[in-house]
Amino acid sequence: MDRLRIFKVVPGWTIPLVLGVLVAILPFVNVDYSIIRQVQLALILSLLVSGLNLSLGFAGELALGQAAMYAGGAYAAGILSKAGHTDILLQLAVAGLAALAVGIITGIPGLRLGSWSLAMTSFFLVLMVPDILSIFREETGGRNGLTGILSPTLFGNVLNPDQYYLVIVIVTALWFVVMRNIAVSRHGIALRVLKQSPVLASSMGISVFRMKLLAYSLGAIPAGLAGALFASLDLYVSPEAFAFTVATTVLAASVLGGSASVYGALVGAFILQFGLNQSSGYKEYSLLVTGAFLLIGGVLLTGGLTGLARQIANRYSPATAHERSVENASDVEFAAVPGKTLRVAGVSKSFGGNRALVEVDLEAVPGRITALIGPNGSGKTTLLNMICGFYRTDAGQISLDGDRLDKLGSDQVARAGVARTFQTPNIPEGISVLEAVTSGRYAHQRATVLEAVLRLPRYRRVRREDLAEARRALDLTGIRHLEDLEAVSLPLGQRRLLEVARCLVSSPGVLLLDEVASGLDEDEVDRLADVVRRVRDAGGTVVLVEHNFQLVLSLADEIVALAHGELMARGTPTEIENNPRVMSEYLGIDTSAGGEPVVLADIAPGKTPTRPLEERHE
Amino acid sequence: MSKGVNMKNRLVTLAGGAAALSLVLSACGSGSEDGASSDDYKVIVLGGIGGEGVLADNALTSVNSAQAGVKFVNKSGGVDGRKVTIKVIDDSADPTVAVTKLREAINSDKPDLVLNSGPSTVSDATLPILKQNKILSFNIGPTQTSSDPKQFPLNFDLSASAGDQIQAYLPYFGEKGYKKVGVLHGSSSYGEVFAKSSEEIFSKGGLEVTANKEYDVAALDMSAQLAAIRDTKPDVLVLDAYGAPLGYVLKGLEKLGWDIPVIGNTSVSATGIISTEPPSGVLGTAVVKNLVMQVYKSTKFDPAATGVNNAVKTMKGIGPIKATLILAYNYDALPLVAAAAEKAGSSEPADIAKALEDSSVQESADTVILTRYNFTADDHAPNPNADEFAFIPPSKLKDGQFQ
């Protein structure tokens, strides 16, 4: 435990700082030139990899066009330098902007495409860099490259190689500070939400469009900086420096270092730079060595080197998080939840010829739990998706306190106050329970990326509130003691509670719970029911879509039963319990046979006749 | 958050450890190995011998010729009485790698002479460094500025520029009566220069350039471009192509059934398939019946040319000559330097450079690939005389020479 305490005393940025200083003094301690050069190239490469990590590792977007943005930055800086503007700060700024422009333009396909299509278009884009440079050969020197770049200056002084080395180290270090600040900020977590699932992101009020654009544009900036640094390093740029091999090297470095980590970019870049430099010493065998190097590296390093390190760290560090005792959830004071009235009026929807919903009405009011039941295919999930804005209504209206929802996009619906959980809990990887809960507030409280990077007062205030609110929600759901654990590692019941907590921090006007009890044991169901009741008592509007009839009867104030997309029955639990249509169609009990009256409350959760295996949409 | 923080710390420690480790590893890998004494005249030859594709063969030949040149001058007393040693550096034909390795070499053991085997992008990247370190250099990948002594006073281009080569087409075209020229070139750096120069020189020489088309060097079919050129009805097709693209162009010509004289540049002559008989090559088949290639006289075997034949023998002793002798310019660099050093009585870079501009030195140097390098105080390009070139049909290639 002593070692752990030491780690706690030393702030997280100390080691990168020490390493940074060590790297910075290399030229002044008589280190071999070849190493200096390799370090410079590795640092430039690490900037590219870091940009890719933002889009690939954090946002989960296979946008691999870093080499094109790199070229944009390098040529912008080079052309600027030839025109006599040699100040490195100016070049960095302009190159960053040029790369940003390239990044946004090349990101446009990605706004609509996903996964492999995006990967291939962005790779293909890289292939076209020489063609485009060749078309503008007057300005770019075409395939013969851009010569005549002048030595870089800073405030009018020409930089010597050692000074320029320092410039590279400082720019890279500053970028990694920025990258770290983004990664641990609410924006970094929101990017991981996007990576987990665009559906999740928009159901939390996060605009998928804006998040993707953010990821592409943020990822372009380091590529632009790298371009400017490279142009003034070699004073020569040619299309070869931005060829397909650069794109694949950046990808390999990202994967081998660990895409979903901040410093993995540095690790991967150094491995690749030094590794590939070694392989070129094998002369005619160099391709073989390079190939084998990537092959073996890819096989050994799942999740990258940093992923490996994380696994080791997890294995050897005692689970301190469990030490805190479980607090009694019911002791926690509950602030008022300002619920709103959800009104669904005459909503219809068909898919092809299949009528999924026919003129369905539903009203959920604050301080009440409204349950939505019905057999499979009755339209429950469709209705839920329509409320959330994933499907458009064919007819009818959906409104929240009188504001129309049915014309809004799903993220706008969420921001209007609709929060939901998922049948299969939908939680991003690689973040803690606490962080996962704070992400529920992302769309509702503003703090810009710049504020997060510079840690400005507003960011700090929002961050403080995020944490306080999240802890309160965790107390409420009784999982506060788990806040430091990795969110996805929790068992199902606790992940469900986590989702509820994530909804609560957004102070939802209406809380939609989708099959929230499925797969839980009795204790877990009880705890969940308790949480839901307390939300109601605090004034919240709750809509419960549930198969567990027992839970519905004990929890709901009003029950709406659907069948074949139509409203079958509506009423209090007692009324529904005794409704003959519900009994025959939903519970499969033949009332006309005149047998014993069924006491539905006796049907234990999990034994309800409506839960055969294939009905679980997972 | 405590656990999160300490975990991050560990990660960073590990990351730092890995980086430091790779630093150490690379330090071990890059020790210098040659046992040259300090008085030796140290030569470095750069070449992309580990590169991909056909370029590797060219680089090997360039490197081989440099080594043969060293042997030759060592036999006749070295440079200014100093024994010549040579070190080969593989730059993968990549400018960034070349800069890295050249800087490495300069810092560990500064060479007296650097021979650059191209391509021109490598020259562009390395020349500023050589200039900065005041190192004499010869270069077979000419760039727009490489032969300008005002820019690079210590660099000399060995290979004829695209312009020099194209200039030599004019008398040949006049002899054949060609008036209208179509040009097809690759999307390489040389292809771009070739296209630009041919447009200028042909127009200046009173010829009409009816079409000047580019193909992607990674493309697999060039018949579309050929069809476009055919529509402009030229008398002759001037072709820049190397490797597989040459094969695609020849196939395209046959497919179109286009019966037109084709003049291939030196890249064409350096491609293996035209000097190889079927089934693995196309020598002697219908597709090359209209093809004539520009080569140096030294690239065509002549039993009477003893200088060339001796050079070939020396090169063969070092390793097989895989490309044509056009790429053996580096051989000539050493006799040039030796002659200049003798004249100057010094092996200082500036003295040698000055002597190289002297026509008596050029005359006395035992060069074989080109018999005469016409360097001047204003121009460090070889400016070969037109009689150095020959236009020959494809034939078998033996030890880098057409038979």
Add this chain to the structure above:
Amino acid sequence: MTLIWGGLALGAVYALVAIGYNIVFIASKTFNFAQAQLMMVGAFVAYSGLVTWDLPWPLVVLMAGVVVAVVAAIEERIAIRPVKDVHNVLVTTLGASIFLDGAVQLIWGSQPLTVPFFGGNDAVTIAGGRAYPVEIALIVIVILLVGALVLISRRTMVGLVLLGMSEDREAAQLRGVNVRAMALSAFVAAGAIAGLLGLFVGSKTFAVSTLGAALALKGFVVLAIGGFGSIPGVLVGGTLVGLVEAYASRYLGGEYANLSVFLILIAVLLARPAGLFVRSKERVV
């Protein structure tokens, strides 16, 4: 018409690569970056068989099929099976492709080698256009191959299992499908096809160590246009890419060929993000 034949033949070569990608993708949801390199190896083996050893062509075709299938199987065991992360597969198969490039260059050198075609090596006139016999053969082969694969996937058990796996790997596994064996078989099948056709492709393109790199990305473009996992889609994708490339080179100039293909790709994908022949999934939650 000459232009059309040329474009179609080129498209056929790209489509053959795309078919290989597709078979692997359907069976294992991974991408084999080295697929084009496998085809290149097939071309070189065909060269050795026909030219160096002077063997009859049916034997050469078989031999190339077997050799490349073995190479593909080795690749699957080394570069795919031990890797858990999808993104790592991008790196390992990239490594495999570079390795194959290097190996081929070591064994066969870097100069292009002519692979003679048994159906004749002189251009002929067909339907008003000039074409080499091998170009026509390639067009016919790709159509027959797509037809055969579609039949197999609809009519046979193996095909149905593959389709099931591409829909839901875990479900297939639960129903007793040996997913690993299927993934290996898919690699072997894709390798065998690449090898068998190496002779034809090599006759059109020469056996040259840069062939893999030239084919890889265009194959991907064909795949993306046709749709990931759609075998018939590669025909349309190949035709489109081959013809666009030919016509752009003819009328706009070679430097615009790739640019035009890229614009077509973007246009198709923006209209149909999953490709022409694959529907995007409608259900979201």
